[in-house]
Amino acid sequence: MFDIADLTKEQQTAARHDAGHLLIVAGAGTGKTTTLTARLTHLIRSGTPPERILMLTFSRRAAAELLNRAEQMSGESTAGAWGGTFHAVANRMLRRHGRAIGLEPSFTVLDQTDTGDLLALVRKDLEGPADQDDAGAPSRRRARKQTLADILSRCVNTGSPLSQVLRTNFPWCADEKPEIRAAFEAYTARKRQRQVLDFDDLLLFWGALFKVPDLAMVLQAQFDHILVDEYQDTNPLQADLLEALAAGGAKLTAVGDDAQAIYSFRAATHRNIMEFPARFGADVVMLQRNHRSTPSLVAATNAVIAEASLRHPKQLWSSRQDRGRPSLVRCDDEADQSRQVCDRLLHHHEQGTRLQEQAILVRAAHHSSLLEMELTARKIPFIKYGGLKFLEAAHVKDMVCLLRLVENPKDELAWFRVLQLIDGLGPGAARRIASGVLASGSPVEDLGVASAWLPEDRQESVAGLKKTLVECAGLGPQAAGAAVERARLWLDPAVVARYPNSGARIADLDQLGRLAAAAGNLRGFLAELTLDPPSSTSDLAGPPHLDDDFVTISTIHSAKGCEWDVVHVIHVTDGHIPSDLATGDAETIEEERRLLYVAMTRARNHLYAYSPLRYHYRPRGRDDSHGYGQLTRFFTPPVLETMDNAHSRRLPDPDSCLPGGSNVASGIEAVDRMVAALWD
DNA sequence: GAAATCATACTTTTT
DNA sequence: GTATGATTTC
Numbered sequence: 084m085f086d087i088a089d090l091t092k093e094q095q096t097a098a099r100h101d102a103g104h105l106l107i108v109a110g111a112g113t114g115k116t117t118t119l120t121a122r123l124t125h126l127i128r129s130g131t132p133p134e135r136i137l138m139l140t141f142s143r144r145a146a147a148e149l150l151n152r153a154e155q156m157s158g159e160s161t162a163g164a165w166g167g168t169f170h171a172v173a174n175r176m177l178r179r180h181g182r183a184i185g186l187e188p189s190f191t192v193l194d195q196t197d198t199g200d201l202l203a204l205v206r207k208d209l210e211g212p213a214d215q216d217d218a219g220a221p222s223r224r225r226a227r228k229q230t231l232a233d234i235l236s237r238c239v240n241t242g243s244p245l246s247q248v249l250r251t252n253f254p255w256c257a258d259e260k261p262e263i264r265a266a267f268e269a270y271t272a273r274k275r276q277r278q279v280l281d282f283d284d285l286l287l288f289w290g291a292l293f294k295v296p297d298l299a300m301v302l303q304a305q306f307d308h309i310l311v312d313e314y315q316d317t318n319p320l321q322a323d324l325l326e327a328l329a330a331g332g333a334k335l336t337a338v339g340d341d342a343q344a345i346y347s348f349r350a351a352t353h354r355n356i357m358e359f360p361a362r363f364g365a366d367v368v369m370l371q372r373n374h375r376s377t378p379s380l381v382a383a384t385n386a387v388i389a390e391a392s393l394r395h396p397k398q399l400w401s402s403r404q405d406r407g408r409p410s411l412v413r414c415d416d417e418a419d420q421s422r423q424v425c426d427r428l429l430h431h432h433e434q435g436t437r438l439q440e441q442a443i444l445v446r447a448a449h450h451s452s453l454l455e456m457e458l459t460a461r462k463i464p465f466i467k468y469g470g471l472k473f474l475e476a477a478h479v480k481d482m483v484c485l486l487r488l489v490e491n492p493k494d495e496l497a498w499f500r501v502l503q504l505i506d507g508l509g510p511g512a513a514r515r516i517a518s519g520v521l522a523s524g525s526p527v528e529d530l531g532v533a534s535a536w537l538p539e540d541r542q543e544s545v546a547g548l549k550k551t552l553v554e555c556a557g558l559g560p561q562a563a564g565a566a567v568e569r570a571r572l573w574l575d576p577a578v579v580a581r582y583p584n585s586g587a588r589i590a591d592l593d594q595l596g597r598l599a600a601a602a603g604n605l606r607g608f609l610a611e612l613t614l615d616p617p618s619s620t621s622d623l624a625g626p627p628h629l630d631d632d633f634v635t636i637s638t639i640h641s642a643k644g645c646e647w648d649v650v651h652v653i654h655v656t657d658g659h660i661p662s663d664l665a666t667g668d669a670e671t672i673e674e675e676r677r678l679l680y681v682a683m684t685r686a687r688n689h690l691y692a693y694s695p696l697r698y699h700y701r702p703r704g705r706d707d708s709h710g711y712g713q714l715t716r717f718f719t720p721p722v723l724e725t726m727d728n729a730h731s732r733r734l735p736d737p738d739s740c741l742p743g744g745s746n747v748a749s750g751i752e753a754v755d756r757m758v759a760a761l762w763d
Numbered sequence: 764g765a766a767a768t769c770a771t772a773c774t775t776t777t778t
Numbered sequence: 779g780t781a782t783g784a785t786t787t788c
Contacts, residue, residue, distance in 0.1 A: 194778085225783085227772090227773085227781085282778055345776075346776080349776085349777060446775070446776080447776070448776085449774090449775090507765075507766095508765085509765045510765085613778090614778070616778090638776065638777095640776045641776085641777085663774090663775090
């Protein structure tokens, strides 16, 4: 167990800072978590009650771990401290204070998929039956529903008008602007009627709470200290929230590293961290001593990031014992890459590095599929983080919607989905019944009335659903586990009849039942599930046996904040890293560079970057605005000088910058008005 | 109006 | 390769 006195001087300065707001620029591996822990310890020891501390982190797990470590370090309880993601904290605040702006505490939260589904639903409602006459012209394809959700979210999170977002981020949808705009308006209205919030609403409404004068005073007096982790990955809306939170005199501590900003696709902007000192009048402490990696690895990662434009200049250094330079491994093709990864994995294992101390990092979840086959064939166990979509599996979604109806019978989307599980009911019938049911004050009771037009046998099936909902609700709010069990009596047969490989799906429902039983409270369980979904195969299957050793496969995004002795980064090839979908725009390519930087800086002792020379499928060139056939290489000569096995040529680097700015109004109507103003 | 079939754009990262 | 929407069939 260490003490604050064991920290480096710069870490101590950060931990003990007492004058006003503070920005800690913490380079990769510089002991950010240690410093934050020490700061928490310092605050608690110097008399700040835990419940007057708010920690905004990137995941619930990060918050829990910080509190845990602070508790060990300080020897005092951290119980009562507030912690979680921006969205999770917003959820808690709104359940408690939402009534002040006209929000019932039983609201449900839509995830990104739900948002897309609801947008599709209202878009369908909007299109008149009149569009059918021009039979000759095949109606052109419209933006997919998920794209609509992305557009909406980007408008709201950056505070940019629809036309600008369409122009710069979704040019192929620009000619649909009128329909998109109409869909957004209808979508907003629909959400309000049904008491559902999407992710962005959570932040907007949290902000709206601060516009209620009496409540704002209470909220602003609630915390003495607010700590924000991973500040480089926050968006303008979140920065505004912080400003409102701190208006009552709470001290802000923001921690982050502009070189690791990798969430611009979610509207995060490194401008937040660059502008923080000026905006809040904060002191800056810079951590530059890398405790994680060997000097050779630091030299290589420094060389990679040195070529980035627009950064907080810093030079990381390490005094750890060296273990040799990182390797760039040229592979013949993808199959060769898989073999080589396995070979090196096993080599290090024989040298005494457990598989758990090794990781394979990928740009996109599907990049590891061939490798996973090779691992399986060689009987090397692994777990995979990121990309797993437990919640998006149809049968899981079915169960979640069923539970959502128990909690909020006005949840139209849930009705729409659940009704279609009944044999013989499709989208049409579901829509008709759902709208009938929602027109009444007590939706569940009137289910029979709303479906009276159906043939008799189907009415009976609907009655079965009603019985299920009534009985689940009768179990009370604390019985999430029992509710799942009861719901399964109705859902299981439908799942078996409806989907192939129902065995695995039933097993998933078992798992969901276990999670629900552990959560207890149904409302909390549902909110937690959408705000902090299970992120790995192990979260679902439960931890493997303790003696089991397994290697981790993770997307680079999910690997943020983690570290391993040995790291294998695969597919470091133009088209994969950087991704094809980084459309040749300079800013996006810069983000891909940072992504590679994050991946490489996860390694403590050994680092391998694999680069297949040939792919068996046709590589797709990106939209190529700066010349024919030009490749993006991150391993430029200066970088290659820090690595083994390599040779390459040089590229010019690009530069650019993006605009921002946003504002928040008051009350639900005001929020809606403000958002609607974006749709010009 | 629902289910089945067909055609064709699109294929990332996540709260 | 796959998922969505348009079209045809029942």
